[in-house]
Amino acid sequence: MRIIFMGTPDFAVPTLAALHDAAHEILAVYTQPPRPAGRGKKLQPSAVQREAEIRHLEVRIPVSLKSAEEQARFAALEADVAVVAAYGLILPRPVLEAPRHGCLNVHASILPRWRGAAPIHRAVMAGDPTTGVTIMQMEAGLDTGPMLATARTPIEDKTTGVLTTELAELGAQLMVGTLTDLGLLHAVAQDDAEATYAAKIDKAEARIDWSQSAQQIERQVRAMAPFPGAWFELDGERVKLLSAELAEGGGDAGTVLDDALTIACGDGALRPLMLQRAGRPAMERAAFLRGKAVKPGTQVR
Template identity: 50%
Template sequence: MSLKLVFMGSPDFSVPCLKAIVEAGHEVVCVYSQPPRRAGRGKEERKTPVHAAAEALGIEVRTPKSLKSEEELKAFADLNADLAVVVAYGLILPQAVLDAPRLGCINAHASLLPRWRGAAPIQRAIMAGDDVTGVQIMQMEAGLDTGPVMASVEVEVTPCTTAGSLHDALCMAGASLLVDAISQLESGVGVFVPQSTEGIEYAHKLTNEETRIDWSLSANEVRQHIHGLSPFPGAWFEMETPKGPVRVKVLEVADSSGTGNAGEVLDDSLLIACGENAVRLKRLQRAGKSAMSGEDFLRGNDLPEGVILA
């Protein structure tokens, strides 16, 4: 017997979860997603990736700006869902919404709770130098990612891992985990275990102020910072050009050995001194340009040995 589900999600990360649930044979009676927003040069309204995917699957989509009104609460309750599945939706769910489905609301969260509760768990795990992270399925409650957990999967974080590659690994692992968790709830064998009260960390929203590269950090810390912000929003430095300074995002680096002043270009292959050791810039993106390898970047940009990057 399949369950009658409501799915609530917005970004790319949520799409594999929605598709996996449908492929597993569950009836998704409605999808909730963030409202379309103006974006791009033409400022045309764009639907969220989940909105577009749901429409392609023939599922009703609702995009309220808030769920707090009596009208929205009634509309949600009238769906008579067995379960609501939330994956990076982006709106706070009132208690009346949490209580409406027969089995409540579950959330697929991209960390190993209680570490990295909050908005940016993927980026924060890399920036903090975690060796492992994962996805967990938890029962939602009023607190921020505080609910009990019923299923987990771990994903390794290596020196080559970026936020982009980790995002892709976690969303695919999370989709499979979510289907298994729903099956357990459907069979009545799912068990929720309270989170530990130790090791709580909050994955606060990323700010513009923390995207500039601080070359005075160790090479290891510089790599973690850059990879944690790659590809978006991107860690950056300023490069002087005949037309003035331009911003350059660094998307991928490798640890290396080298000694010099913090931010100093040490050779003709983008080896940059850090507070301790050095990093080699492997993939970059100049403002207004496409991302490119370090070799291609040097063909059109001059960063000679001895220059200090700001």
Template identity: 50%
Template sequence: MSSLRVVFAGTPDFAASSLRALQQSRHEVVGVYTQPDRPAGRGRKLTPSPVKALALEYGLPVYQPATLNDAQAQTTLAAFDADVMVVVAYGLLLPRAVLDIPRLGCVNVHASLLPRWRGAAPIQRAIEAGDAESGVSIMQMDAGLDTGDVLAEARTPITATTTGGELHTTLADLGAETLATTLDAMAQGRTCATPQPEQGVTYAHKLSKAEAELDFNRPAAELAAKIRAFNPWPVAWCALDDDDARLRLLMASAEADAATAQPPGTLLAPDADALRLACGARGNQVLRVTRAQLPGGRALAVRELLNAQPPRLTEGTRLGRHSEAPGQPR
């Protein structure tokens, strides 16, 4: 089987999984592109991306241009004489001139089943929306936002306990594996590009810390999905009391057949393993939280938090910030 000359472009841990798979494949990685080093940690020290760190381990040449729009950057890229450019969570837009440089164009590893969840945060948005499955798409890139033809895909279920972090790891591995087999097929001219359907398009907007605050007027199932989706970042939270302390919520489910007359956000009688919170527009649903983190503490199973009997988590306490709807019980 023939091998391909590959230029790789990626930045975070998710992309590093694909670079590792390429380095272990029959194909030759001739150059690596990644974002410029960024300040990180308490000391704000310039820190290389996970892709750069891995590329240096492999002794691969690394390039960190601020843009690929200028002629010099495109000349440098063309000098690799690459068969294909693989792009995984790179963070820079590729202009048409760059897409046309490699002989076989540019392919992207995208963490969703396209055309569902085009955009920046497909992993978390799939969980937040209550999707039953997710997956990866290997896409032939074009000038649009995740609009190119799909060369291959692989699927994985989203369970009632899947977190954003767990799905990230699963899809990083699945994407790396699917990428390697897709490049093998490309080398043999066996790929089949399937245009994305026009129906079923959704956009996965970038996550923000601002949306991590929970509104207990929302349905229990919606809140539980959001809590799992935002674990480990940006982490769902609610106000504990008037001093702006926050309770971080990491795992939850909607309690079946629950009913309560308490105002949304009220702590109900706990069970052995969970905090139970009234929620929904009428406070008639129950959110069951099984993992949480108090200010200054570690993330713990709620059983451990309850054993410590924290005074802020007693039955009848109302969590969150509230603006009452007309007729809403107080």
């Protein structure tokens, strides 16, 4: 098929690669413009732009698709379909309607649960037993279009980072199969009554509230890993908690209970496994404690 691809982060790269490897004709790759990154704040191309350039595909980086000129340029490609994966820009109606089969989106949840910007984080934080990907026919609403295909995977003890990689690959294969069977698939309307909204993660949500249950905090830690990283204060220093396990014990919330850095929560206790001090690499608990002794009875915040 003649395809326009639209995506920006690492999550979108497997879908672009799978479509190109399946011998579809990629007419153009739309992605967000380069952004400042790293210590030098130099402009860095998106993960999708880097992949597209390796594959010698045309890259387009419009700041917006709202202008008539940009929409006409899009329509002039005369695509069969546009494939969208975490692109990051709103698609105006003329763009949605320009390809012969419209625009298909790879969304990282089982819709209508977790419409919005952060479906993987929200699924982990909520304690959902499963998540997955949905291939959806895009329309003007936020992730409201009819569904063409879904695939599921258990969440178990996975972090957002691990799930993002897994769902990216799952979505890539599901999209290739969807395009193969496009004329045979029956679109299923979403039930708006079952919809939940996956709001963008606010950095303030990353701070650990030790009055919550150990189970809630452990989910928060996995949801925030690797970014932005759940954190707490120890002796006035911010420490990221990258992984942890439920532990026996209890006491005043935020109190260190033993030499293994087990911390009392509002209900139960949590034992850190991987931590990171500001400006230092991530390290296992034993290495962390060798560099910074923490006595039982210490209060973390």
